Amino acid sequence: MEQDHSPSPIVILEAINHRYSGATEAALKDINLTVPAGSCFGLLGPNGAGKTTLISLLTGIIAPQNNKQSLQGRIQISGFDYLNDAQRIKTISGLVPQDYAFYPALTGRENLQFFAGLYNIAASQLLDRIDYCVAVCGLEKVLDQRAETYSGGIKRRLNIALGLLNKPKILYLDEPTVGIDAQSRYFILQAIRQLKASGMTIVYTSHYMEEVEQICDEVAIIDHGEVLLQASMATLLMNERKLVLTPEQPLTPATLAILQAKIAVDWDGAHMTVELGLNQVISDVLLLIEQAGIVINKMHFGSSSLEQIYLQATHRKLRQ
Numbered sequence: 001m002e003q004d005h006s007p008s009p010i011v012i013l014e015a016i017n018h019r020y021s022g023a024t025e026a027a028l029k030d031i032n033l034t035v036p037a038g039s040c041f042g043l044l045g046p047n048g049a050g051k052t053t054l055i056s057l058l059t060g061i062i063a064p065q066n067n068k069q070s071l072q073g074r075i076q077i078s079g080f081d082y083l084n085d086a087q088r089i090k091t092i093s094g095l096v097p098q099d100y101a102f103y104p105a106l107t108g109r110e111n112l113q114f115f116a117g118l119y120n121i122a123a124s125q126l127l128d129r130i131d132y133c134v135a136v137c138g139l140e141k142v143l144d145q146r147a148e149t150y151s152g153g154i155k156r157r158l159n160i161a162l163g164l165l166n167k168p169k170i171l172y173l174d175e176p177t178v179g180i181d182a183q184s185r186y187f188i189l190q191a192i193r194q195l196k197a198s199g200m201t202i203v204y205t206s207h208y209m210e211e212v213e214q215i216c217d218e219v220a221i222i223d224h225g226e227v228l229l230q231a232s233m234a235t236l237l238m239n240e241r242k243l244v245l246t247p248e249q250p251l252t253p254a255t256l257a258i259l260q261a262k263i264a265v266d267w268d269g270a271h272m273t274v275e276l277g278l279n280q281v282i283s284d285v286l287l288l289i290e291q292a293g294i295v296i297n298k299m300h301f302g303s304s305s306l307e308q309i310y311l312q313a314t315h316r317k318l319r320q
C-alpha cells in the first residue's frame with residue numbers, strides 16, 4: 001500500500017477492523033488512514049468497499065460501546081480517543097448520510113428547528129445557527145415549503161444543512177451529489193469549497209471521480225474493506241506525469257542507451273514513454289531527444305486522470 005502522511009492529521013486510524021455481527025467477512029480490515037486537518041479528503045471505492053461502514057464508525061453510528069469487544073486498533077479524532085471520548089467526538093462531527101435524514105412532511109425550517117433541538121445549542125445562538133446552515137446551503141426560498149415538495153437537489157442541500165447544525169469541525173458527506181442535476185451539483189461542490197475555506201475538515205465519499213479530482217486534496221481508495229492507496233491529489237496526479245512520443249524512425253539500441261543514461265525512458269518498438277520527475281521540465285527532455293538526433297512525429301503529455309488511477313488500483317469500475 002502507498003501512503004504519504006501529511007503533517008497534522010485530525011483523524012488517525014490504526015489497524016482498524018470491523019465485522020458486522022453474523023457476517024462471515026470483516027467489512028473493514030486493518031485500516032490505516034490519516035485525514036489531514038482542514039483538508040477535503042476523498043474516500044473512494046466500489047459498491048460494498050466499506051466506505052459507509054468507515055464513516056458510520058467514525059461518526060458513532062456504529063456505536064463505540066458496541067465495539068469495545070470487536071474493535072481492534074486505535075482511532076483518534078482531533079486528539080480524542082474513540083473509545084474513551086466518544087461524546088466529545090460526536091460534538092465536533094457532522095454527518096450527511098446517503099439517505100435523506102429529514103421529515104418529509106415538515107418544512108425545511110421546521111426540520112432545522114427540530115434537529116437543532118437535539119444539540120445543546122444555546123437559545124441565543126439558535127437562530128444564527130439556522131441562518132448559517134440555510135445560507136451555506138442556499139435554502140432561503142424554500143424554507144417554508146414542505147421538504148417532500150423539494151427537488152432532489154434541494155433535498156440533498158437540506159440534508160447537508162442538517163449535518164451542519166452543530167457547526168462541526170469535521171463534516172462527513174456520504175455521496176452528497178447522487179442523482180441530482182448539474183446546477184445543484186455545482187452548488188453543492190461550491191458549498192463544500194466554502195466550508196473547507198472556513199477551516200472545516202471534509203471527509204467525502206463519492207462515485208464521481210471528476211468531482212473528487214476537483215475538490216479533494218487528499219484521497220484514499222478502499223476496496224474489500226482494505227485501503228489500497230492514500231495520497232495527496234497533487235502527488236497522485238504528479239506521479240503520473242508521462243510524455244509519450246512517437247519518433248519518425250524506430251530507436252536503435254545505441255540511441256536508447258544514450259537517452260536512458262540521462263532520462264527515464266521506455267521504448268516499446270513504436271513509442272517512447274518518458275516518466276517526468278517532479279522537477280523535470282518537458283522542454284529539457286525534448287532538447288535531449290533532439291540532440292540525440294531523433295525526429296518526433298507525435299507527442300502526448302498529460303497526467304492520468306483520477307479515474308485511471310482508481311481503475312488501476314481496484315481493477316474494476318465504480319459501479320458494476
Ligand SMILES: Nc1ncnc2c1ncn2[C@@H]1O[C@H](COP(=O)(O)OP(=O)(O)OP(=O)(O)O)[C@@H](O)[C@H]1O
Binds near residue numbers: 021027048049050
Ligand atoms: N448492517 C450491516 N450488516 C451486515 N453487513 C453489512 C451491513 N452494512 C454493510 N454491510 C456489508 O459490509 C460491506 C461494506 O459495506 P458498505 O456499505 O460500508 O460499503 P460502501 O463502500 O459504502 O458501498 P456503497 O458504495 O454501495 O454505499 C459490504 O460487504 C456490505 O454488504
